[in-house]
Amino acid sequence: MNKKEYIAATAEKTDGISKATVEEVLKAFTETITEGLIKGERIPIVGLGAFETADVEERIGKNPKTGQPVNIPAHRKPKFKISKTLKDAVR
Structure with missing residues (x-):
């Protein structure tokens, strides 16, 4: 949709x-x-789930083209945790 x-x-x-x-x-x-x-x-929506953020630590990644190591800085990322009600409804 x-x-x-x-x-x-x-x-x-x-x-x-x-x-x-x-x-x-x-x-x-x-x-x-x-x-x-x-x-x-944290933003909960009853029956659907909750939006929240997670802190991601700095890490070393790899450039897929060259294979060279790349520094990925620490950052926050959005997450969505699905409610039990929604999980059960979809199952």
């Missing part, structure tokens, strides 16, 4: 809400999650 299909399906399930409104809400939802993750917050 792509973004347009998701917006259309969501608008269909929410009687009377236009596709444009659904798209605005989706954009605001994404921005809010992004802002929270930048602040280092």
